Amino acid sequence: NRVATTSEASVAPNAIATFTFALRAPSTAGTYRLALHPVLDGVQHLEDEGVFVLVVSDAGVHSAWVSQSPYPTLQAGQVSTPLTIVFRNTGTQPWTKGVLGQEARLGINQDDAQWAPLAVNWLSANRVAAQSEVSVAPGGNATFTFQVRAPQVAGTYSLHLRPVIDGTAWMEDQGVFLNITVPLPAGTVPRLTATVVRSGLAIPWDLAFAPDGRMFVTERVGNILIYASAAPNAPQLANVFPVANVNASGESGLMSIELDPAFASNNLLYVCVSVNDSGQWLNQVLRYRMNGNSPVFDGYVIRLGMRANSNHDGCRIRFGPDGKLWVTMGDAGNTANGQNPNVLNGKVLRVNGDGSIPADNPVMPGAAARTAVYTMGNRNPQGLTFEPGTGRAIEVEHGDDTHDEINILRAGANYGYPVCRGPCGDPRFVDPAWSSGNVTLATSGADFARGVQWGAYDGSLFVATLKETDLRRFTLAGSVATQQNIFFNGTYGRLRTARQGPDGSLYLTTSNGSGDWVIRITPTQ
Template sequence: MLLRYGLNLIIGMLSLLICQISILHADVIQSQKHHFNVEVVTGSLQHPWGLAFLPGGGILVTERTGRLRRIEDGSLLPTPIAGLPKIREKGQGGLLGIALHPGFAQNRWLYLAYAAGNWGNYSTEVLRGRLDGSQLSDVQTIFKAVPKSGGGRHFGSRLVFGRDQTLYISLGDRGERAAAQDVGDHRGTLIRVNDDGSVPPDNPFVGDAKARPEIYTYGNRNMQGMAMHPVSGAIWTHEHGPQGGDEVNIMRAGVNYGWPAITYGVNYGSGTPIGEGTHKAGMAQPIHKWVPSIAPSGMAFYTGDAFPSWKGNLFVGSLKFGLLVRLEVQGEQVVSEERMLDGRYGRIRDVVQGPDGSLYLLTDDREGQLLKLTPAS
């Protein structure tokens, strides 16, 4: 009995010592409202793009290279999810946004955005399929952006379900600036469809013979961040500007967000003006902008309990500077900004709040990582 007690005591002391050593060697970041640890959940991800948490545990990660990966108990499973269609890794295109249906626990519908096409003609498409372990089945293409075009720029694409269970799909202008002002063209728009891809009857351009009925907003350059406001239910996005002029916008039905007629950015290299200035009647102004550009990607409102002073804040990743940007929001205004990480982990591609209230980040690299932010003692 004494021997068993002694062994238990030694094991307990060793466990405590290991825990203390881990804390001492934790990567602790100091910030204005909370100090936090940064833990590497897993690496070996090839240009990870988006992530989603499965009910009951497990994480899905899209890789731009065209693979859908699953993480269980902190371990990256070696075999990708099967059943995906042919995906084109073309420049900024590949396997991109991911979302679970609000009723996923019952219907198992998983949604993915990806680049598709051939012979130099590509666009963003969206599928849904039922996830069964390591397999997607009953795969259906529910949206295809038209027209398809060449080049590898500006595919978007984040996926977010609204409170009414309609699906929002953020797109880019595919490098064709003028297309963003044409509602007969999906390029440079925010799309809104039902969960099966059909068009909601209250979409703003339904009944307009010259417009695509799936369009919800237009005049957008390349939206790679999107989130639903936890109180109002409004859809917020951010988009890349050219050289300067990254924007945060609140998306309203039928609104023109100005690209390329108005922008706070300038042409690459030459620095010459684009369009007609920064303001024009009938075109919306951003609620926040970055000049110079931070190259934003990923976006999440924080609603958890792990970081109480961050509640209601908007978090944005930065590709260019490797930042995690925290925006304090009051109503529909951004009142302050804090920049964290400062390139320490490389390009931040996505930001998502986990079920445990931690923040999770994806780093965009050939050896990309999934990072977890937890409160520091």
């Protein structure tokens, strides 16, 4: 019970004594607390100041996700074909099949046994498979192969999976999950179920999903939050503040986020953000290259020309099916911008991923040259998505005190603001596919619900509203959008973003100022 003596031969009053010692980690993995205080043997124990050493005994078992089978869509009660998930052994100990304390198994996180009815020849109610390989050395890959039986009720089900060596330790929770979709019978109207997956956020403006399941969420103050997945209990991997000189004033700040279509190979991430740049308040589109969970600045996509303001910033960015980066840009509070073809505000822009101008961009009427401008006469467009099948660009914007709009974008078209609000029948302008009439809803983010799990709602456009605090479903037929349903009115407050996730669910963000949420919307019977 004496770990060391002073290194110094003599320690005068008010001088410092050094105690140097070594210890051996316990054989059982875990965290141990060793409380210490000095003693003069034969005289007295000195003050107990709560000093302690934490000792972490690492069993040497670690893993990293490598790949997995596509998410299955199954009929009620159907058994899947064999599914696989591959993990790399990143620890120091080999994994040996059939040896307790050395065999790697794929477990359901937190030993959750509620998924036992889905088991098809699993090892147990919460162990779905063991490694296929006889031995997996450090640096090698282990394959876990298993089957599941689909639930009887239509919906999307998420199994949160994690490697474990029973009798030794759980490995890292990397947010790995398997989504099982049981579709509704054709034409069935689904019931929408809401689940809060993240809480306590500060105006989460937008979100995006990586191919490995990671969920990226922007907070308007300037943070990018990175989670291992969209599962409610997935760990937060990072909270980074990569953009210098963010100006988060009023409606401006760090707004939209988008991942490159080739993110799996190039790790490129894009943001639309309001900044102070050389004395100017600007909206900019910036590109970063992810190094693990750390974004490293990779260049300006659009640096100059987009004025920022405390309102009407737009700033939604999405890659289209054409491989181009589309940017919505508000009029920055200056109504004249919408009809000026030589400025970028009050427009929808279209650029290549490096910021260069596509050769098939239109030359706007009255413009001096071909620019990033794709459409004009847009007041404060905060929603942007693309129609399944047709690839048509769909833009959603705020009106002033009337006529929020849904617009179907056409190259070189003028949508009228501020000369024309809503449908005008003026041949100079394109009428909206839908407008709110003499009221405003503050329509914001929008996306299509795609997939058989949505039943009769498959292919519907869902639009989040801020002022009316609800989610609205629209159908598109030709050049007309028609409102069909209103969901969750007043339940979660101001809704900012609607975006479909990799599991087929819709994900919403709220903008209530504090205590905000990311919410998953799932269709069920």
